[in-house]
Amino acid sequence: MDFEEVRSQVVEAGGIKCFEMKTLRDASPYKKLGPGVNAEISDALKQKGLGHTDLQSYQEETVYVYEQGTDAARLMLSVTGTPSADGAEAIRRYVSPDAAGKEAESKLAEVEALVLQLTDVFASETE
Numbered sequence: 001m002d003f004e005e006v007r008s009q010v011v012e013a014g015g016i017k018c019f020e021m022k023t024l025r026d027a028s029p030y031k032k033l034g035p036g037v038n039a040e041i042s043d044a045l046k047q048k049g050l051g052h053t054d055l056q057s058y059q060e061e062t063v064y065v066y067e068q069g070t071d072a073a074r075l076m077l078s079v080t081g082t083p084s085a086d087g088a089e090a091i092r093r094y095v096s097p098d099a100a101g102k103e104a105e106s107k108l109a110e111v112e113a114l115v116l117q118l119t120d121v122f123a124s125e126t127e
């Protein structure tokens with residue numbers, strides 16, 4: 001696997017995916033992890049438009065890799081970045097029990113309106 005494949009997997013997963021460090025190490029030309037290798041892995045990910053949580057020192061440890069500019073990236077940066085009012089608001093939006101419910105209610109209202117329109121069309125055709 002190379003870093004382009006890492007990017008493809010992240011995109012296919014919806015913008016965020018968890019990887020073991022050995023997978024990221026294997027995508028690089030290096031055999032062992034360490035501060036210098038992790039810095040190079042970080043640079044390679046950034047070149048592919050990917051961000052990540054702190055890169056770990058042991059191959060079995062996992063990290064999140066996410067596509068920059070996505071909702072997943074915004075949430076990750078809100079959680080792992082410097083605390084701010086905007087970050088807190090972003091987190092609240094994602095964890096609010098109303099967030100999913102409001103979207104579902106909106107879709108349901110659209111479907112109900114469509115059903116009413118179709119009912120009116122079919123009723124007028126049978127008259």
